[in-house]
Amino acid sequence: MSSITDYERMPDVAEAERRGLAQEMQRLWETGPGVRGWLSTVDHKEIGLRYIVTAFAFLIAGGVEALIFRLQLAGPNEHLLTPEQYDQLFTVHGMTMIFLYAGPVLSGFSNYLWPLLLGARDMALPRLNALSYWIYLCAGVFLYAAFAIGFGPNDGWFNYVPLAARAFNGGPNIDFYALGMILLGISTTVGAINFIVTFLRMRAPGMTINRVPILIWGTLTASAANVFAIPAVSLAFFLLWMDRNLGTHFFDTAAGGQALLWQHLFWMFGHPWVYAIVLPAMGMVSDGLPVFCRRPLVGAPAVALATVATMVLGFGVWVHHMFATGLPTISLSFFSAASIIIALPSAVGVFAWLATIWTGRPVFTTAFLFFASFILLFTIGGVSGFMTGSLPVDWQLTDTYFVVAHIHYVLIGINVFPVAGAIYFWFPKFTGRMLDERLGRWNFWLMFAGFNIGFFPMHIAGLLGMPRRIYTYADGMGWDWVNLTITAGSFVFAFGVLLLIANVVRSVKAGRFAGANPWDAPTLEWATSSPPPPYNFVVIPTVGGAHPLWEDRLGTEGETSHTRAGLVLDHGREAIGTTPVDAEPNVILKMPGDSLSPLCLALAATALFVGLLLLAWWLVALSLLGIGASILVWLWPRARLGETAGGAHV
């Protein structure tokens, strides 16, 4: 245990109960005390929870905005909001839900769960993980600062030019939006890279590629898509900012630029992004639902492959958002066909979940209800998507409330419901306590009923011809009762979400104790205590199958998993690196400790964007220096991390 200067080592094997081992691990992995510790922690569990809490704050904000504009639309000719206020509210609502809630909340779950599911000590790049959170927080504050001072984005979340050009929108609204989105894109990108590297390098020994939980596939696929897709939107917003502030002519049709270039760049990103905010949620259902059916997921390999296939196809459908733009029919037909084919892999998932329930012995917990109802909502959202994916129908329905119904069935159905289920399922792991099941039933039924009462009639409003994004309507259009129903249902739904939050707040202190594995679930996160210690596992688990904790009843395919005995890595903060496909150990990784560099870098990056917003070049220059300095300190080669000649010192 003294100083090691050699470059190679055979790690010890020991029982998890070995005396003093847990204490030693605690000492090595514990985050430092006080404010400094809080600001510099790189523990993926802490970061994951921060992500979830922050995303929920944005969910509430976005929800309140929606309730306000639904009040405005509850009846004809209302005067609660001015048209400008309405524009900002629905745009900020869309931006908040899509970018600040739906993506980040899944990053939060994945951050918390990934290392535990994989049998690892942390993410592959813990400091990058902290950076990703801090930038997300800064970008959220940046975007909301605009709204708070009355200059929120106001051209809809996809922000089409020429409406978003300086000539038609002179305030700073769109500059805030453009720069905030680029900043947020950095957070998403570094987070995505971290997930990919973690998948390739940090799986416990023996977790070959066919033994990986489906949630991992969901987040992995989303991350891979993000790596390729985010640059499109960041670039689009950057070029727009240039057009607006430095007089370039990318989108300026009058000068020979191309307005449609915006739409291409935006939707090349936008559609993969839509999958990025649902695939990990589907993964959570694929892992959670079978636990309550008391059997493994039916057709798990097919579901994993379908996840990947959805995303690959997802890159080929962006033009279906542009069916009404006058593109050549031949290209429209191609994209229409692609949009319909994409229903196939989704159907694989639906049948796998249904078969799992059908052939299992369902236990009707709140989590089960959320997961199972997701299948129904997904199907409804899928059908309306399938409808608008076909050209002639889309020409009728585009820009009506039918599309609003579709996006909410997809997003609330496939994101909010699985997330609520995931909270009921994993809350015991997060906190060591159970959520209240009785309150849970109220919570579920109010959300489910409220959602369908509030959002199903939107289909009808759309078919009756009500356009989206209107701040009021005249009476006598025949839309009054639908709108009143929509608003009423929305409030019931919102009250349901409130009960979820109430349940969480209450149970953190007063919930029943959970123990390590309250649901008798099969995957590795349930092999460690609830909440898990900072080092996750005292000894590194060895994996012999897809359900390490169910091997006693399912039998094994020749190899057994070990969670009570395993590799001991105790020469400083260490983790095991394994090969990408077969998960054979091939290196002992030195993991970084607490660090303030991520926070400094995030603040400097935010200052840079403030500088660009104000066109204050001195601030831009200063921030660039700050960014450079933070990165230099971060990357300085360290003996402790085994980065310099002379061996890895403890």
Next chain:
Amino acid sequence: MSDAAIRPHAELPVGAIGSRASGWWAMIFTIFTEGSLFAYLLFSYYYIAAQPHLPGTFPQGGVPSLALALPNTIVLLISSGFVAWAQTGVERNDKKRLALGLLIGCLLGIVFLIVQYFEWAGKSFPLASSPYSSLYFVVTGFHMAHVVVGVLVLAALWFWSRRGYFNNVRFAHVHIGAIYWHFVDAVWIAVFFTFYITPLLGLGA
């Protein structure tokens, strides 16, 4: 419990080891995302280039001259060669060669930037004059920003090499920085082809 099922077959290397370092993988995917960024930039160029234009506006000022751009391309390629030479040097524990290769690579990067400055200064049009000028300055500007970062990376690596941080086992930093530099050079080939060669082939005219 069977130790044999758990214990690795051989001793494991410890720490940041070449392509087993997490940072190496992170750089590979950073390059994927940066590569996509340039793909979208060039997509924007071709998208606008493919639309009808008034004569002489695309490329503005006629087909760009190769007088500076071609030699400058070669400078960048040679710089990559020196950095690769430094990489194989450190693998053989030749620390002098490591430092020298990085230093020359870095200096050639600076030469590239200076020549690019004159290339920009020689343009008859400013940034805001047309879609072409916007594309030209923004795309080459993005690339120049990447060269600046690359030059700083090489300078830091050179400094660390001089302090004796790296040897034939611990050189992950060198390889990670170097692949970034090779990437920046490869991107230039695509940018160069787009702006200097495709007009010769008749695009935009």
